Amino acid sequence: MSWKQCCVQKLQLLAANRVLAGLSFMLLYPGNAARAADPQPYTVSLTSTGDAGLDAALNASSNLVSLENTNPVGPFALAGRIRGDYERLQVALESYGYYGGKIIITLHRAKGADAPEIDGESSSVASWIDTVPVKEKISVNISAQRGPLFHLGRISVIEPPSGKELHLTAVQEKAFDLHTGMPAVASQVLGAQGRLTQLLMEEGHALATIAAPKAYLHPESHTLDIVYDVVPGPVLNIGMITLSGLKHTNPSFIRRRLTIHPGQLYQPGKIDAARQDLVNLGIFSNVAVRDASQKAVAGTMPLDFHFAEAKRHQIGAEAGYSTDLGIRGGVNWTHYNLFGNAERLKIAALVAGIGASAQQGLGYDFYADFLKPDFFGDRRNLSVRVEGLKQLFWSYRQTALLARVGVAQQLGKHWNLNYGVAGIQEKVEQFGVTRNYTIASLPISASFDNTGVSNPIIPATHGFRLNMGATPSLSLGSKGVGTSLFTIFNATASTYFDLANFGISQPGRSVFAFRATLGTIQGAGTYDIPPDQRLYAGGSATVRGYRWQGVGPQYGRTRYAIGGTSLDAGTIEYRQRVLSSFGFAGFIDAGQVGSNSAPFVGTVRVGTGGGLRYYTPIGPVRLDIGVPLNRPPRGSRWQLYIGLGETF
Template identity: 40%
Template sequence: MSGLRFRIAPAAAAALIYLAPVAFEGARAADPQGYTLSNPDTGDDELDTALKDSSLLILLRSKTPAPPFALIDRARGDFGRFQTVLESFGYYQGKVSITIAGRDVNDKTLPDFLESVPQGQTVEIKSVVERGTQYTLRNVSFHGTLPPGFDAASFVGVSKGDPAVAADVLGGQGALLSALQERGYAFAKVGVPDAYADDAEKVLDVSYNIEPGPRVNIGAISFQGLKHVREDFARESLTVHTGDLYNPSAIEASRLKLVGLGVFSGVSVRAADHEENDHSVPLLFDVQESKQHAVALSGAYSTDLGVSLSASWSHRNLLGRGEQLNLLASGIGLGGSATSGLGYNLQAQFIQPRFLGDDQAFEVNLAAVKQDLDAYDQTAQTFGIYVRKHFSKLWNGTAGMTVTHDLVSQQGTERTYELVALPVTAQYDSTGLKDPLSDPVKGGRGALSITPTIARGKQTVLFTVIQASGSYYFDLSGNGHSVIATRALLGTIQGGSTFDLPPDQRLYAGGSGSVRGFRYQSIGPHFANGDPTGASSVDAVSVELRQRLWSNYGLAAFVDAGQASESDLPFNGSVQVGAGIGARYYTSIGAIRADVAIPVTKVPNGDAFEIYLSIGQAF
């Protein structure tokens, strides 16, 4: 049995060990020697890839020409690199052979032979790698004073009979250290594993030396970098506290909680490198506050809704406890085929985080809108209050109340409505996106809203609007470059006939939000003159292929279908289908989208095509 300090390096690092000879190649013979070579073929794809990645003969063949003596050094270096890769995969008695023009790389006559090769003529290099028998683990042992109840074998990740793969054995070191720290042993040490090879039995014995150190709690928690954000607000937001057992995962979760407040551009946390007398470890949260104010300009164009231009202003920390004030002003409806005049959309929003508890916010909204559409003309003002609750990484919920003064004109008849609504919404998101400007490439999103409403006008009507929407994304390429995006929408109004409801509360289909290729709100029942009536139910589906090209460009192709009906049950009415293609240019503020869609089926007064220009994907 031969004993060795564990020296197996992961394949990815193997090439670095032998890079030194490259630095001296330029000082050798002046004329480069061209060569051809074949990649090592052991029958194991993963091993072959690691061998190829470690080879300087392969890496530098076209990048750095080598004179004869440097070429020999390069080949001899590959010999050692291949041996290291073999051992990293548990093949301790593998064989490596490298020949240049049929001569072994250690052949003393090789330098003179290469010097005699006519200029411009290549030589053949062959690398033959034989794996031999893969060693397995015979014993995995642990030394040191283990904490009571700590089962090291359950954390190390390798056990008797496993292949003696270096990355797995070395990974056990990190796994043990992490397991100890998660249990409060902040200063635990786990040494590089010792390995002893029994060449006769083709096995490896591995031992880990563990020094757990003292078990500690979290000590004093301090902040650095606070300027406008109040410390009591930051401290209340933490999910770890002085006296809690030291736990890196919990500390990281607390750091992410601070990041999620929206008032910090960066948050890092540092633990002291020593234990205090009371067996605690102080923590320091180092924060960088975001700029307090933000201004944004945006615009969009579609042939049905025309040009819209928006400007927003935000204060991210109004009173020092993360309060947000957001103001938005938009001009809408300029030049659209579904509009007949310029309108506006004005909004003011105040958000109070940590309202009556963690993961909960209170929101007040004021909004005013004016729009002149084919379906109706509207001027309305709305006051709303909401409580938003973050239940988990995937689920959020909202409950609130809105009061709206609504002046609506349809088919020459003008009516005023006073509406009181109690919207309740549940939202799901598994896309895993931390940046809202990023495109989703996997997972899904969903929302269900139920809005009981009382409308007082010519008569009093009680009705409930129920809407469900969802989208799901399939990453075909595995890197987000080829994505199939799907979308579905269902809506129904329960209570009151179509014409009992305010026109702006009815359901419509058509446009970028449902079925592209059709004018906004044009799908569904119509008046005799072709203007939309509005419906009591709606449904729509979309399928879109998004193909990214190069780094900043992409294409899209899509098909949408939907229907709207006077029936209060979806899947009634005439199904309308639209299809189109689009181009994407990806920027730091999102994808710039240009889509062209045509109606496959027809509706009264429909357009021949629709164009959509905006920032961000359709869904």
């Protein structure tokens, strides 16, 4: 008899017992019903078996435990609940390999005789509960006698209807991961069934089926023989792919985007990866894929992709605050799937500098972003930005018009390449002197990320991130400034260590994060470079506790930063999650800005601090306070940072 058949018979027997018990209760005890409490209160305890996993399974299987405080019932229903628990707990005990074990449920009163031991067949439970006075609680104790642990005996894989035994390949045996002598734990036996089914399908057996395993008990040897009926079916390729549900999206774009094609080996993993890639376009609320036939069609399996398109227009808001940059916020409007090929147009208007210690007044930022996926090639995105901004930092006051055209190219699983052309027309005032600049540049950068986190708001808990860039630039200054040619080089790396790897924490709850930043400008001196193109430090991106652009050479003993041609900074941060929704962090930052082109020159500034985290479904809300340990003259005494997501 299979486990499934056994469970069905047990449930049928359980239902019959409850009906008979109800009839017995009504026929034998009609005159005593008014004496007992309705509902009948009780408390339940479960005696530990010494196996934490088994204890958890018993606790999860017990209706007495789960319904103790949420669903009070009268004596008759409570008796049925107790008898039902016997069956459920026995199944849980056997699922851990204890087929000779026994469940014992006992009822106790504060005063008076205890109930007889309940063995699942007892008919005296209801009558005993009926003798309990009103308002008196019953104490229920559940214990399990494990008995001997059964192990797996012979394991057979049979192909019906011939009954021929199949011999698994080495790869299939590794996926099966089941052998004679293992404890007869149900989850491992059922898990092997699922793993083998998945492997057969990944090998192209799209119609592979494995029936629920049959178990044959041998009490004398304390073993369990297992038989799997396996029907591999033929090896199939992907057949015709149909698309349904598309309204504003061009089917030709989807077909070009698909990473699977007819004639390719049928593999569920690659099929789902293709589905997820379409989801990542951001224009669908759901993408579902299913086999379009219940049988093979000319040696293939057709597929159907069904799409539910998301809303095409969205109005949003964005906001952030730090004591140095003040309040930055505004609204944006986004048009998705602009021309039917997943293009995106975003227009935003923001104000900045409200209540800022590093700015001299209110600024603004207006921009329009256009994104076109698969620009003359797979995984190559075109981005265009036009932007007008005004920034009134203590270091300089800038009014500028910017334009940038860039291409982002995915290189493999973890690498991305970005390159393009940019231009700036700006007016910059620094230390009372105003100059106009026209700057043309060719930015190029490469990034690596193996953290497995695609959304930057979600904190990384392991892996490594690296971003390296070079920006050759030509600056044409106003009268008296001249022309300069220079290249900005920068690199930022971060890595994350989860203490769960050392067995001292749960995964993702205790994490060390490290960050390092290097920058240099080659080809021109500090004063030959426009002020907004120089290197600065201070703030959440480099050294917290110091205001934005508060680290580096200063103009005399003022708060005005000059900027430099070299930068280096580093961070050590510890992040600890508490309970389910809260956490805290502690950090120490250090960095310096120099007037030489080589890094590690200048005055090292160190800041430290910590903050709180509130974890939401979209990411943590962050509140950090940083304090400078060796602040410069007229430097800030502390800084507050509020944002969504971790700093890095």
